[in-house]
Amino acid sequence: MKILQAINHYPVAIKTQVEQLIESEQLSDYLLNKYPQAHSIMSEKALYDYVLDIKKRFIKQSAPISKVSYDAKIQLLKHALGTHTYVSRVQGNKLKAKQEIRIATLFKQAPQAMLDMIVVHELAHLKEKQHNKAFYQLCCYMLPDYHQLELDTRLFLINSALNGNLYEKTK
Numbered sequence: 001m002k003i004l005q006a007i008n009h010y011p012v013a014i015k016t017q018v019e020q021l022i023e024s025e026q027l028s029d030y031l032l033n034k035y036p037q038a039h040s041i042m043s044e045k046a047l048y049d050y051v052l053d054i055k056k057r058f059i060k061q062s063a064p065i066s067k068v069s070y071d072a073k074i075q076l077l078k079h080a081l082g083t084h085t086y087v088s089r090v091q092g093n094k095l096k097a098k099q100e101i102r103i104a105t106l107f108k109q110a111p112q113a114m115l116d117m118i119v120v121h122e123l124a125h126l127k128e129k130q131h132n133k134a135f136y137q138l139c140c141y142m143l144p145d146y147h148q149l150e151l152d153t154r155l156f157l158i159n160s161a162l163n164g165n166l167y168e169k170t171k
């Protein structure tokens with residue numbers, strides 16, 4: 001099943017459980033039960049303030065962020081939940097590095113905990129470029145439940161591909 005590539009690197013036991021949830025059509029219920037509500041951070045201004053607040057709390061001394069946005073072009077299920085880019089611009093005779101964080105538009109209607117997970121992931125990249133041990137330690141420092149949330153976020157992606165928007169379902 002191609003859609004399961006989002007959780008390809010997880011242990012077989014987890015993948016089997018997820019397959020069972022999909023086959024018995026209980027994946028949406030699993031997610032809704034755990035995350036009954038979507039966040040309400042809709043505008044890019046609100047998103048920017050939200051990210052800056054988390055940054056200030058945990059990694060104040062890292063590079064400044066110039067822009068945070070929802071991006072419809074991010075390819076989901078491949079690998080990216082969000083992206084961080086470094087844009088270098090020449091201003092006068094100075095080369096200025098700008099940090100931008102883009103979050104896949106799909107997460108506009110997602111649980112706040114998952115938005116937190118993505119924000120924390122992208123913020124951690126300000127300090128650690130690679131997905132190494134130090135990177136995940138930093139993620140868990142900002143969000144102790146990071147690993148569980150990353151798995152649930154991948155399940156949310158799978159569910160979106162299979163069943164559409166989790167929070168717009170009429171039951």
Ligand SMILES: [Zn+2]
Pocket residue numbers: 121125131
């Ligand atoms: Zn990453």
